[in-house]
Amino acid sequence: MTRVSVIIPTYNRASTLVRAIDSALEQTIDDLEVVVVDDGSTDDTASVLAAYDEPRVRPVVHATNRGANVARNTGIDHARGEYVAFLDSDDEWHPAKLERQLAALEARSGDWVGAYCDTAYDLSGPSGGLRSAAAAVLARGDEEPTRNGDEELVGEILADNVQPGAGSTLLVRTDVAREVGGFDERLDRFQDPEFCLRVLEEGKLAYVDEKLVVREETGHPPADVVREADEQYLSMYADEVDRFEAAGYRIRATHRLLLAKRYFAEGRLLRGAWHVRNASVSPRHVPGVCWAVGTGIRRRPVAIVALAVTLFVATALGRYSIARRVLTE
Template sequence: MTRVSVIIPTYNRAATLPGAIDSALEQTVDDIEVIVVDDGSTDDTEAVLAAYEDPRVRPVVHATNRGANVARNTGLEHARGEYVAFLDSDDEWHPEKLERQLAVLEDRSSDWVGVYCDSAYDLCGASGRLRSAAAAVLARWDDEPTREGNENLIGELLADNVQPGAGSTLLVRTAVARAAGGFDPDLDRFQDPEFCLRVLEHGKLAYVDEVLVRRTETGHPPAAVVANASEQYRSAYEAEIDRFEDEGYDIRSSHELVLAKRYFAEGRFLRGAWHVRAATVSPRAYPGICWTVGTGVRRRSQQIAAALAVLLVAIALRRRVRSR
């Protein structure tokens, strides 16, 4: 049996797809297959895939775009490996990523069904480096979360204290991934932790404390989409959320912070502030909040400038009327 099936969903990412495929093919683990699910791309993705003569690369094509979660599940259906590992088509792996993860699982009992690792965003430029450095320093003020296990990991996932990034970091037994039902096709956000929560129903997740995935920040869904997904996610796990909040986890407030940042990034500052008031904000979150506020200011700069101009004209006219 194939050792690992790598599943790469892609849609109109011909520019970044080769980097993802090559990083999978360059793994130090033998006996892998790379299943690339072209989710109805209209760019040069077909030509990119045709250029690979490596028999380990197995393209699967959707006639129409059906979403990343459906594409991941299609890859899962075609997987022939003992394990599956997911990789987004704009991310890349360290060459020893799979080897390090498999080594961890080999030292554990059969209760351990998967393992994830750390990842880091490729934040370019001085502002990106400053943002990363500030977050790293402020993170030292936070309590260290539980990163492994089963029951004790559920609360951390729900509270967003641990972000496994399953779409690019997770290695899990294929049978378990299928038994868990794959990724929820109806979720446009929070699909990674939600999938991990269902995996945890079948066993424990281990953790490799190394950055073995380089991620690219490619944008976010609109705030309204995130808000709808948050409501779906919280509704599905309402009983668990109540139980872990009774144990001291800040779950609902963490979702309020996620929504606040998305509204700030869109320049909808009042709506963002409305969500912040219900959020618990740790020092580690300060750089991200400042960044999203700055993004919103830049996005709404013309509207803000126009509003200030109208305000200044109104003040000037009011003074002129008073002077008469």
């Protein structure tokens, strides 16, 4: 049996697909296959795949676009490996990624069913470097979350303290991925943590404390779409959310912060402020919040200036009205 099946779902990403596939083929373990699921691409993806004269690369093609979760599940169905490892087609792996994860599992008992690792974002340019440096300094004041185990990881994942990032970091036993039913095809967001929560019902996850995945920053759906998906995700785990919040986890407050940042980034500052008022904000979140606000201001400068002027005038008129009442009494 093949040791690892690497599953790469892709849709119209011919420009980045080669980098992803090559980073899988360049792993320091040889016993692997790369299952690339072309999810109905209309660009040059077919030509990119046809150029690989490599028996370890196995293309699977969807006639129409069916979504990333369906594509990952197709990959699980076609996997021949003992383990499956997921890689988004715009991300890339460190050459020793799979070797380090397999070593972490081999050092543990059989109830450890998978491993994940840390990631680094490709934040190019001076603004990206400044943002990363600020986040690193401020994160030192945070309490370190639990990153290994099963039950103890559930609360951390729900509270977004731990982000296993199943789409590009997770290595998990193939039989477990199939047993839990793969990725939930109803979800457009939060599918990665939701999949990991179901994996944790079958066994433990190990954490490799190294940045072995480089991820591209991608676009986000509209904030209202994220809000609806967030409500759906938390409602699926309502009992667990209540249980872990009773144990001290600030799950709903953390998700309010996630939504606040999306609204800030769209320039909808009042809606963002409404969500952030009961949010959980730690020092490590400050750079992200500031960045989101700055992005929103750059995106809608005229609307935000108009809002600021309106608020100033309303405040001034309110104060004038109060002063006038005092003087006439």
